[in-house]
Every structure is written in C-alpha cells, then in structure tokens.
Amino acid sequence: MKQWYLLAYDVRDPKRLSRLHYALKKKALPMQESVFLVHADAAKLKTILAIVKDRTHTREDDVRIYPLRHPNDMWMAGCQQATMSGLFAGKETGTASVTVLQRIRNLFGR
Known part of the structure; x- marks a missing residue:
C-alpha cells in the first residue's frame, strides 16, 4: 500500500547535493530546492532510501522523511x-x- 512522505535534506557538499537532487527528481515531486513529496510503497521507499544513503554522508548531511496521511494535510x-x-x-x-x-x-x- 502506498503512503505519502515529505523528504527534506541538508547536504553540505555541492557535488553530493546535486547528485542527490538529480536522483530524487526522478522518483519524487520537488516542492522546493531540498524538499520532495514522495508517494511510495515499501519497495519504492526502500529504493529511495538506498539512493539517499549512496549519495549522502551520515556525519555531514541531514536527511529526514516524514510520513503524511495525505498531501492536503500540509x-x-x-x-x-x-x-x-x-x-x-x-x-x-x-x-x-x-x-x-x-x-x-x-x-x-x-
């Protein structure tokens, strides 16, 4: 079953930032520069999390995913x-x- 998520990030390195943004634009709807709306089931969310992990540094960057009941709740x-x-x-x-x-x-x- 698909669920809505709000994904936001703060990536310090410009190269990592552009790689992550480019990859996420293929999987989610950009709301702002570093905020995306995601509609995903468990498998697609796992893919998106793998993309994030491959393109970020856990000690320098901050990525957050918030579940939403529906985009109208924003x-x-x-x-x-x-x-x-x-x-x-x-x-x-x-x-x-x-x-x-x-x-x-x-x-x-x-």
Missing part, C-alpha cells in the same frame, strides 16, 4: 500555495495547477 503559504491548491482533490483549476497535476500523474502513474 499547510502552505507563499508563492507555491496557489500552484499546489486543489492538486490532490482531483480538481484541475488554473494553468499552473494543471501543469503540476500532470507532473504528479506522470510521476505516480495516475
């Missing part, structure tokens, strides 16, 4: 609030929302 303010509103309720309102909604569908196979 509180948002600022410029991304309008872009993200209504995405997970199945409503296609506004061109920015449609673009991001299509990315979610492509990424998660919906």
Whole structure:
C-alpha cells in the first residue's frame, strides 16, 4: 500500500547535493530546492532510501522523511500555495495547477 512522505535534506557538499537532487527528481515531486513529496510503497521507499544513503554522508548531511496521511494535510503559504491548491482533490483549476497535476500523474502513474 502506498503512503505519502515529505523528504527534506541538508547536504553540505555541492557535488553530493546535486547528485542527490538529480536522483530524487526522478522518483519524487520537488516542492522546493531540498524538499520532495514522495508517494511510495515499501519497495519504492526502500529504493529511495538506498539512493539517499549512496549519495549522502551520515556525519555531514541531514536527511529526514516524514510520513503524511495525505498531501492536503500540509499547510502552505507563499508563492507555491496557489500552484499546489486543489492538486490532490482531483480538481484541475488554473494553468499552473494543471501543469503540476500532470507532473504528479506522470510521476505516480495516475
């Protein structure tokens, strides 16, 4: 069964940072520079954790994964609030929302 997660990281080395960001963009939806929204079952989460472990240094970098019941549970303010509103309720309102909604569908196979 798939679960929603919020993955956030602070990677000190620029090379490791770019390698991790590039790899995560293929598996999760970027919310900000170092914050990703992940929709994964146990196998996919294990793959993502392996990607993180391969591209980070445990003594220098900080990576956190927080489980979410649903993306609608997140509180948002600022410029991304309008872009993200209504995405997970199945409503296609506004061109920015449609673009991001299509990315979610492509990424998660919906």
